[in-house]
Amino acid sequence: MAKAITQSEWQAEVLNSPVPVLVDFWAVWCGPCRLIAPIVEELAHQYEGKLKVYKVDVDQEQSLAMQYGIMSIPTLLLFKNGQVVEQIVGALPKGAIEQRIAKHL
Template sequence: MASEKIQTLTVSNFEQVVSSATPVLVDFWAEWCGPCRMIAPLIEDLADTFDGRAVMAKLNVDEHPDVASKFNVRSIPTLLLFKQGQLVESVVGVQPREALKQLIEKHA
């Protein structure tokens, strides 16, 4: 992961990170997923845009299938937005930057 502003999630830190009072956008992805690679620069851009107001995070579904299964992630990329540990929004597939920005701003 290129950006240090994007947190890497695992089974052990997932709950702690998404429990933040700040909105947390989690990108469920895999290395072999072409659309996931397409959206990665967008997630990095959003991390810069929302620095301090929202957290951007990634979870590799191949490494942590149990977490993906818990949230019914069946295709990737899937983006889930959490606030204070609660799932508040979800989108599947590549989305335009402006749509994701508005989604985050609604909860920031």
């Protein structure tokens, strides 16, 4: 399951992660975010052990959203070795998201 993450956990859980990390920047009021939420959950199960999946509520964690230049949501960032290697903006179909993730695993 995709877990909510905060600024205080960011360094240890995302930047220092030994496996790639997918982070979903979202908000409660965002319709497209609700559309891709089940896809993000499916990916968390599908890639368990190979990929960590976290969610960042941009209203709660504005500093993280600003740090990564999140201008529209949903935005998925894929981190590998502490660096952003993919940025997926908008509610894409699961297959399109999988293709973008798979090349980094």
